[in-house]
Amino acid sequence: MRSSAHLQYTSLGSGSQGNATLVTLGTTALLIDNGFSVKELKRRLARVGYTPEDLSAVLVTHEHGDHIAGVGALVRRYGLPLYMTAGTRISGRLGGEVPDWRLIQPEHSFAIQDIEVWPVTVPHDAREPVQFILGDGAHRLGVLTDLGCITPHIVRHYRRYQALILEANHDPRLLAQGPYPPSLKKRVAGEYGHLSNQQAADFLAQMDQAQLKDVIASHLSEKNNDQQLARATLAQSLSTTPDWIGLADQEEGFAWRNLSG
Ligand SMILES: [Zn+2]
Ligand SMILES: [Zn+2]
Secondary structure, rough: OOOOOOOEEEEOOOOHHHOOEEEEEEEEEEEEEOOOOOHHHHHHHHOOOOHHHOEEEEEOOOOOHHOOOOHHHHHHHOOOOOEHHHHHOOOOOOOOOOOHHHHHHOOOEEEOOEEEEEEOOOOOOOOOOOOEEEEEEOOOEEEOOOOOOOOOHHHHHHHHOEEEEEEOOOOHHHHHOOOOOHHHHHHHHOOOOOOOOOHHHHHHHHHHOOOEEEEEEEEOOOOOOHHHHHHHHHHHHHOHHHHHHHEOOOOEEEEEEOOOO
């Protein structure tokens, strides 16, 4: 385990085949979503120096399988507190009872040990989806994936923070030409689907750029996007180079990063 006075964050994998993000501060370790089997999550945690026993709590954004598939088994096996909205809970995707359920009320902040958490409502085709802003008292990290469009509410909540794990799901042209059936293309591109590279870039243009130190393109579609295209599109909004934009991929996620200074 690591110990630091600042938030540190890593992705264990990001995309439609499974998501899990680990955010730590000192000995507090929060897992956001788990789309992986317990065995696979253990393997991915080990890669970043953690075990399930090190986790303080699990937070879930919404009930889609790539975020919740491995959550029920994980919290039951390790007795972990599970934070989710009432809507996510009644979706019935946990596969049974959970030992310690804590209700998230969207837009009501709370603390888990040393980490402050703000759940923010997002437009996505789930029952009561939220995304999270996490803070260490001095700096804040915004996690923002699985949303079909950027609302004024999201801009108001997210615009002033230092780091952003931001969805850049698809390129509209690649999606249109790609293998998905028409109904799925419509869902992905719709207002309750997923952010395109360009929508993510437009959002970055509205951020307070003097504050922003780290942007990681996340939840990329393996079929309807291209990593370099996504990074280049986001970089353009910030007048920076594509290699400045971090990348979370399906297999590796991204390595530890931190908010300091
Ligand atoms: Zn997802
Ligand atoms: Zn989703």
